Amino acid sequence: MEKKIRVLVAKPGLDGHDRGAKVVARALRDAGMEVIYTGLRQTPAMIAEAALQEDVDVVGLSILSGAHMALVPRIIEALTERGIEDVPLFVGGIIPPDDVAPLKALGVQEVFGPGTESETVVAFIRRAVGAA
Amino acid sequence: MSLVQAALAGDRRALARVLSAVENGTEEGRAALATLFPKTGRAHVVGVTGSPGAGKSTLVGRLAAEIRERGQPLAIVAVDPTSPYSGGALLGDRLRMRELATDPGIFIRSMASRGHPGGVAHATHDVVSVLDAAGFPVVIVETVGAGQAQVDVARLAHTVVLVEAPGMGDDVQALKAGLMEIADILVVNKADKPEARQTVRALQRVHQGVTSRGHHGPGAALPDEETVAGWEVPILETSAVENQGIAALVEAIEAHREYLRASGQWNNLVRRHIRAEIEAWLWRDLLALLEARVGAAGLDAAIDAVLSREKDPASVAGALLARVLQEAEP
Numbered sequence: 001m002e003k004k005i006r007v008l009v010a011k012p013g014l015d016g017h018d019r020g021a022k023v024v025a026r027a028l029r030d031a032g033m034e035v036i037y038t039g040l041r042q043t044p045a046m047i048a049e050a051a052l053q054e055d056v057d058v059v060g061l062s063i064l065s066g067a068h069m070a071l072v073p074r075i076i077e078a079l080t081e082r083g084i085e086d087v088p089l090f091v092g093g094i095i096p097p098d099d100v101a102p103l104k105a106l107g108v109q110e111v112f113g114p115g116t117e118s119e120t121v122v123a124f125i126r127r128a129v130g131a132a
Numbered sequence: 133m134s135l136v137q138a139a140l141a142g143d144r145r146a147l148a149r150v151l152s153a154v155e156n157g158t159e160e161g162r163a164a165l166a167t168l169f170p171k172t173g174r175a176h177v178v179g180v181t182g183s184p185g186a187g188k189s190t191l192v193g194r195l196a197a198e199i200r201e202r203g204q205p206l207a208i209v210a211v212d213p214t215s216p217y218s219g220g221a222l223l224g225d226r227l228r229m230r231e232l233a234t235d236p237g238i239f240i241r242s243m244a245s246r247g248h249p250g251g252v253a254h255a256t257h258d259v260v261s262v263l264d265a266a267g268f269p270v271v272i273v274e275t276v277g278a279g280q281a282q283v284d285v286a287r288l289a290h291t292v293v294l295v296e297a298p299g300m301g302d303d304v305q306a307l308k309a310g311l312m313e314i315a316d317i318l319v320v321n322k323a324d325k326p327e328a329r330q331t332v333r334a335l336q337r338v339h340q341g342v343t344s345r346g347h348h349g350p351g352a353a354l355p356d357e358e359t360v361a362g363w364e365v366p367i368l369e370t371s372a373v374e375n376q377g378i379a380a381l382v383e384a385i386e387a388h389r390e391y392l393r394a395s396g397q398w399n400n401l402v403r404r405h406i407r408a409e410i411e412a413w414l415w416r417d418l419l420a421l422l423e424a425r426v427g428a429a430g431l432d433a434a435i436d437a438v439l440s441r442e443k444d445p446a447s448v449a450g451a452l453l454a455r456v457l458q459e460a461e462p
Contacts, residue, residue: 029218029221030218030220031220032220034221035221035223036223037224038227042233052148055152
């Protein structure tokens, strides 16, 4: 059996806008990936625990609340506590350009803004897991 | 320490990785299964099935919380369908199990069906075996939203819970063969809806005095029919959203386990599970052999022979099998 790419799509923080996350989840599904979708208002511990139990290849975070500079370090910390900080992480949502470099310095591999084509995200994931 | 040893020693990441290897059917996965198999056979495997939207995931979440409340660790394997077009899948069962997400006594694994039609994936049995060996005393398997004929969960679960939502059809539906027959416990979920009573009554009319022998099957008779009573399928009402009726469901599941143990049915059931699993591996290996020895071109030629009405499908299959077996010999 061929290896499927498994992706966790999670929505940390308190805002209730999950349309973007669902669009991405669907696009990845249509690209042949197995997407574990955990829904709204996930705490860093919930996200890290899901990433661990599901043995995902990539973690995608959707953040539109503006709290990314607070949330991302806590999520990376939760991943590190579980020894899975090596899993590639990407962030999608509304991220001011000035925050992209600091996020990447924290360990985020890629940041996708509004209007990103789903092919771009798919290609990034394939690259990140070494399947392209 | 090997990955398998680490998984058995309680390393959750190692466990997750062994599950992936087993799910992907890699050489490493097969070797892992062989290593840990002697440690299996202890868990109570509970299948939860029913139509899409009946509330299985929410119910499984509540059920797991109640079992945890009583002090037992448990694992959940939640299966969702793979797209036949893209091969991808959206695995959304965790969404309804929020409160379990960070409980160290719970391990949740989502699985895509990967083309297997029976309501579970073909590696679900193997994934359950790994969790069993890792020491989880209860493993809940949630099937894809199942229709009438997706009964494979009965080949790996000791206790099958069938979840119905109110308004699913009249009592003739309940008489049809298939899913209804494999249920050890019937649950009418969404009991907060006014139509729920009607559904319960329809099920009661059909199920009065029925004992669940369907998946225990013919030839699995009780060792002593005189002294051991059969299992009468209980019909329970729950409202997963309002957390009603969950304790009674846990008690029914435990009562069924006790019944299987006390009646000797447990061993019969497990024998049948093992037989089904050996057959499944044989199929897999035979298909792999067909692929290797006959190949796509050989198969295409066979299809052409049937297409031109030169040969019938059964004769073609017989010839292919003969080729596989002949060329398999040293």
